Amino acid sequence: MKFFLIKLLALMLFSFSALHASAPATTEALSAHQEETYKTKPFSEMVGGFLKSTGINALMNPDPNEKNSFGEDMSDFHKSWGRVLMILLTFFLFWLAIRKGFEPLLLLPIAFGGLLANIPVAGIAGEHGFLGVIYGMGLSNEMFPIIIFMGVGAMTDFGPLLSNPKTALLGGAAQFGIFGTLVGAVALSQLGFVDFTLQQASAISIIGGADGPTSIFIATKLAPELLGAIAVASYSYMAMVPIIQPPIMKALTTDAERRIKMTTLRHVSRLEKLVFPVMVLTLAILVLPESTPLIGAFMFGNFLKESGVVERLNDTLQNSLINTVTIFLGLGVGSKLAADQFLVPDTMFIMALGIIAFSVGTAAGVLMAKLMNMFPGHKVNPLIGSAGVSAVPMAARVSNKVGMEYDSTNMLLMHAMGPNVAGVIGSAVAAGVLISLFQ
Amino acid sequence: METNLVLEGFKFMGLGMATVLLFLVVMILCMNIMSYIVHKFFPEPQPNLDPAVSTQKDNKKIIAAITAAISHHRQG
Numbered sequence: 001m002k003f004f005l006i007k008l009l010a011l012m013l014f015s016f017s018a019l020h021a022s023a024p025a026t027t028e029a030l031s032a033h034q035e036e037t038y039k040t041k042p043f044s045e046m047v048g049g050f051l052k053s054t055g056i057n058a059l060m061n062p063d064p065n066e067k068n069s070f071g072e073d074m075s076d077f078h079k080s081w082g083r084v085l086m087i088l089l090t091f092f093l094f095w096l097a098i099r100k101g102f103e104p105l106l107l108l109p110i111a112f113g114g115l116l117a118n119i120p121v122a123g124i125a126g127e128h129g130f131l132g133v134i135y136g137m138g139l140s141n142e143m144f145p146i147i148i149f150m151g152v153g154a155m156t157d158f159g160p161l162l163s164n165p166k167t168a169l170l171g172g173a174a175q176f177g178i179f180g181t182l183v184g185a186v187a188l189s190q191l192g193f194v195d196f197t198l199q200q201a202s203a204i205s206i207i208g209g210a211d212g213p214t215s216i217f218i219a220t221k222l223a224p225e226l227l228g229a230i231a232v233a234s235y236s237y238m239a240m241v242p243i244i245q246p247p248i249m250k251a252l253t254t255d256a257e258r259r260i261k262m263t264t265l266r267h268v269s270r271l272e273k274l275v276f277p278v279m280v281l282t283l284a285i286l287v288l289p290e291s292t293p294l295i296g297a298f299m300f301g302n303f304l305k306e307s308g309v310v311e312r313l314n315d316t317l318q319n320s321l322i323n324t325v326t327i328f329l330g331l332g333v334g335s336k337l338a339a340d341q342f343l344v345p346d347t348m349f350i351m352a353l354g355i356i357a358f359s360v361g362t363a364a365g366v367l368m369a370k371l372m373n374m375f376p377g378h379k380v381n382p383l384i385g386s387a388g389v390s391a392v393p394m395a396a397r398v399s400n401k402v403g404m405e406y407d408s409t410n411m412l413l414m415h416a417m418g419p420n421v422a423g424v425i426g427s428a429v430a431a432g433v434l435i436s437l438f439q
Numbered sequence: 440m441e442t443n444l445v446l447e448g449f450k451f452m453g454l455g456m457a458t459v460l461l462f463l464v465v466m467i468l469c470m471n472i473m474s475y476i477v478h479k480f481f482p483e484p485q486p487n488l489d490p491a492v493s494t495q496k497d498n499k500k501i502i503a504a505i506t507a508a509i510s511h512h513r514q515g
Contacts, residue, residue, distance in 0.1 A: 162470060169460070175459045183449055283466055425466070
């Protein structure tokens with residue numbers, strides 16, 4: 001019965017196509033078009049042609065005419081085994097995100113974008129592929145990081161910073177990671193290991209700010225060709241904050257320092273919280289207009305939140321908008337994980353410099369706290385210094401966790417939020433400085 | 440030309456760190472001044488009354504929740 005049905009169906013299809021073929025073409029143009037695009041071929045040739053279009057074939061026998069998303073030639077390695085390697089790497093990133101819980105919100109979209117970008121033939125990350133379109137829509141013009149900043153602003157509470165303003169210095173000190181690495185990167189170029197320009201070195205060093213959107217913002221402005229590696233380094237190190245930071249924090253502090261209890265935070269009035277964003281933005285306007293795209297967006301989100309009268313907008317910024325943009329941002333960054341752009345020696349150096357930047361930033365924050373304790377006034381627990389790198393709120397949580405290891409009654413979380421949000425401002429200012437230097 | 444690059448890096452570092460720290464120091468000063476002004480001229484209306492009412496309410500809520508939990512436990 002089943003066979004009969006199939007036969008019938010095949011017969012119908014065949015007769016239909018035969019009819020169609022024998023029917024005289026309505027217009028000459030159409031028939032010419034058909035002749036151009038379709039010629040009857042024996043079945044074996046069809047199968048052969050199909051096999052040539054498979055992914056396996058594309059990976060085994062790279063197409064010599066294939067171009068990358070910049071329209072440049074690619075090496076055979078990047079068309080074949082490089083892609084396989086990158087696809088395996090994205091599987092590893094899936095594992096990190098799902099099993100280890102490393103920033104899954106961003107790592108998963110990035111990794112999947114990377115998987116899609118490495119598919120041969122389909123050209124998803126190319127100019128007309130959907131990843132390419134997403135990239136052009138919001139990454140190459142720095143739109144997505146800015147929107148993310150608005151959402152982060154709406155999620156940020158400046159209360160802890162306002163009640164203990166001097167902790168902002170810790171957020172400033174941690175930016176030393178950025179500039180220290182900048183020197184490191186140019187020194188590497190000097191020694192001839194790599195060939196980083198000052199722009200590229202600056203874009204790499206901003207990883208030390210531990211701020212994903214800022215890194216992407218700077219990378220697209222100063223060194224778009226390094227975006228994939230920088231974004232991946234930045235987000236993966238942010239995700240590894242709980243692993244990277246504690247050893248550095250412990251190495252630089254004494255047992256007594258880690259047990260320092262900080263005075264309770266005072267109450268911050270609503271008006272203070274409302275004035276603060278406008279005040280910081282005014283300062284940024286006066287001192288460093290180059291940093292205002294980032295700080296302006298950040299403070300816009302925060303102002304909406306603290307105004308208390310636009311709950312709907314605030315809710316959209318904090319949830320639906322930032323989530324939507326995170327998906328696009330992740331996929332867009334993932335598109336830069338194409339083998340020809342990621343599997344280059346530079347990437348290795350970027351990853352290495354990134355972790356140095358991050359560690360130096362952490363150390364500088366802790367040391368700054370120790371320095372502040374030399375002056376009279378309320379003592380600062382140096383463990384909150386590490387939160388000066390801006391990875392909000394992960395770095396603050398790490399400070400809290402390490403503090404609790406030594407004294408389970410010592411709650412440092414809110415104290416660490418102060419330097420943490422100051423770190424966001426600090427890295428935005430640092431970004432503004434770098435941009436202004438290349439104007 | 441070659442030696443310039445590292446020197447440039449140090450220049451960037453000096454300028455960058457100075458700007459960041461200066462910005463934050465000015466920000467801290469402004470924050471202190473702003474807090475002073477706000478507390479002096481625009482104090483929050485009756486800060487003592489509100490928490491007392493809310494804690495009373497909270498206490499009642501907590502008592503209600505505990506009572507409910509106990510009765511649920513006894514029933515179950």
